[in-house]
Amino acid sequence: MQRNHNHTTIVTVEKVIDETPTVRTLVFSDKVMSNVLPGQFAMVWIPGINELPMSVMISDESGKAAFTVRKHGAASTGLFNVKVGEQIGIRGPYGNSFDLREGRLLLVGGGTGLVPMMRLLTHVKPTDDVTVLIGAKSKDEVFFEDLANRLLENNPHKVIVSTDDGSYGEKGFVTDLVEKHVEQTKFDGVYVCGPEIMMYKTVQSAHSRGIFVQASLERMMKCGVGICGSCCVGEDLVCKDGTVFDGQHLSQNKEFGKFHRNKAGILENY
């Protein structure tokens, strides 16, 4: 019988990879999650602690998937601390996916926002010319650079890292790099996931030049299925209408890049 995606499935964490001092990747076996589309997410239950939305990370082993988590609040720290052999619950996948164009592609990611970008890289065609921009605060927060290069080894490609403090790669904000690249190249598609301001500026840079751009948004989520309303951005619900939105659509949204809602649903500035 096919599994109902809303029902929680319990999986065991088989491997934990330290990406940085604050970021870990937890690998588990699950056929459904191994095949999700880039941009889709799962609701991940850490028994006794919390449940949170997570973009589904790729694994190099077939039939496996992963979650890459930065410890931040109670829920993400709970997931970060899950050890090999411990169980977590998953439901989903939920949400839509990217409209991957062909030709010259620009992928922009920051932090765990790189997760859907890595999965997107597994869908590019060998003829696509792909540029990946990775933004981080400093050298010890850089991860997935090698993975991006490996996924693109059969493509014409560039992977460029920028750090805010210049301790690795180019110095400065990744959004300045985005601006430079879209100024020089008429990309066929730009894809971004990361901190909201990074996405906002990337969307602006690309959309203002008539370049097709999509962003995968993140919001506080309770249900993940379009009932509770916690994840609304203007009139859009990230769980049901997203997580991926076109730049064209986002440029009309009054809240994107400016506000998010807290647990009580009150708008707060970014």
Added chain:
Amino acid sequence: MEPNLATSIGPIQLDKPVMLASGILGISLDVFNRLYRSGAGAVVTKSLSTEPWEGYPNPTIFSVKGGGWINAVGLSNPGAENFAKMIEPNKDVPIVVSLVGSIPEDFEKMIKQFENCKVTAYELNLSCPHVAKVGLEVGDDPELVKKIVSTVKNSTNVPVIAKVGLGTTHYLNTVSTAIESGIDAITAINTVRSMAIDVETQRPILSNKFGGLSGTPIKPIALRCVYEISSKYDIPIIGCGGISDWEDAVEFFLAGASAVQLGSAIGDNWIDVFNEINTGISQYMEKKNYSKIEEMVGIAKKS
């Protein structure tokens, strides 16, 4: 003649009979506008409290194997004052403001905060099954129900609805107390107190342990309650509980409801469900030669 989907719930006039139920999607005016454009006759807000509430930690929702959901979101809401400011610019959408509180003064205070808003009705949440000292715990106390309903009726000219559910006091007693205290309409029913346990990790799934069951499993129960209320009392009723298609909606009309509310169906079928149900009702009315919703309200009681 093209059937008319307009309906009256006592003093409340709606262009369409399918409303958004409280607790669902109700925290942004932009979303309300979208729901209204998608065919909702009115939207009911999340239940608002005098102060902002964060609600419970996740997991707050669980999908039941046989259909339906158990939720314990915990009445998270931005508080009545913040909410009133947000909906102040609204001119188009019929908004029913749902209120939750422990004492009459809570309700009185919140209603004042909506003075500058266009409010179609207030819906008093006397039936949330998973938060202490409000909701069902209030609805189960007839003296408190009497005081709250009378206070609210004295504080506003806007119609007031009581939303009842299955608590420890028989819901028909709560209904009769609310009617004696001047209520304008009844919404029946709320979610039903319930729980889920994960056998692998051997613990309750919801962080609050207990939640409220909604969706298709409670539809026959909700339908029975609407039928019972309409058989016993002369009070306008809004049916709520597991309605997922036009046939469900029509069943509730035939049992005595003048309008219905949707919640869980949105999770399953997304926002298009409003128009789908409206179209189905319209086709049914054409087939049965009804020109108005009210012509079929309560018909099943005559058989």
